[in-house]
Amino acid sequence: MSGSLQSFFAMGGYAAYVWPAYGVFFTVLLIDWLAPQFRRRRLLRDLRGRMARQNARNERTGRKSTAST
Structure with missing residues (x-):
């Protein structure tokens, strides 16, 4: 069992290329998932500042506000 697991992690000698590629892929996937949330938060903060x-x-x-809060 441990021999097959070791060979899996060694990736036939290409582990130095395969595992960093997985790392980059999941990092980009995480950033792609989080970026819209941060962008929305920033835009809402800017909009609240503009409204204030x-x-x-x-x-x-002395004018009345047209926006209802």
């Missing part, structure tokens, strides 16, 4: 600045500007000028 707009509301502050409207309060200074």
